Amino acid sequence: MNKRMWPSIRAVCLVVFLAWIGVSTAQGGEVRTLRGSVPLDGADNAPELTKWMPDSHPLPRAYLQQPPLVPHQIESYKIDLRQNKCLTCHSWGKAKETRATKISLTHFRNRFGSEMSDISPQRYFCTQCHVPQKDAPPLVENTFQPVDAVVQ
């Protein structure tokens, strides 16, 4: 056998081996997702029933640049074309009398960098970033840490 053929034989072996690993893991259902081992075409397991955390004072940030969490229940609060329930307290016009946290001035800047007179459309849907908390374990582990300057 020609010595020059060895590299290509090795390459073929490697490809076959990797393919075998891929096929065997896929068959063994070891692809890990948040769905667990539920097959893709099957019905998902019902999520565990959890409760919203009761109202509290502002929550500390868990990591740098985390959007502030919502420290109260927002069930059935609507954010749509007609209404934004969050803004009925957190807007600059209402924040003082409702004693709520004012929305950040950065939210008045639109995507072109222009300062607007009211909240920018791209910041309108508050719950895209600001979320209330549930009494539930995290879905995936993480190593995020707050920085000292933010904690204190």
Add this chain to the structure above:
Amino acid sequence: MNLFADIVELTKRKTWMVLWGFFGLGVVFWGGFQWALAVTNTETFCISCHEMKDNVFKEYRETIHYSNRTGVRATCPDCHVPREWQHMAIRKIQASNELWHKLLGTVDTPEKFEGKRLELARHVWKAMKDTDSRECRNCHNFNTMDFTRQGMRAFDFHERGFSQNKTCIDCHKGIAHALPRGMTKADDTSHMQ
């Protein structure tokens, strides 16, 4: 006097029959009246019109007055029909206007309903304001409301709101149905010190 004597004579003979007859008629008519009031005071009756079923009822199903932790529900008439007889009678007579508009088809499409929603909502808000949110208070009584068992925000707002003579609807607009488009600053009555 002849006629009077005749009547006396008749009733002497048939007193009990006549009395029972009137009594029976009374039972039938009064019972029928009450039955009609009761039937038209149910959610099933309200949503027998698609105008109600496809718009406001659908929105209400997502709110706390439909589904909540205790399973107690406030249905359409609990909020929209007064409990006291005299007020209820007036409201029922006003409802004939709604029948008229049902025939006219004033709000028979979602688009038409949206077009009228602000006006309709303002009617309800005004009625609630004028009666000091009477229908809310059928269940939610200030005197038995314990602020300390409420959330932090509710505690604060209720304490301040009551002392500033606010009524329920001043702050709680759109709790059971979607808010209308085109609300002005005057429609926001929730301001308090």
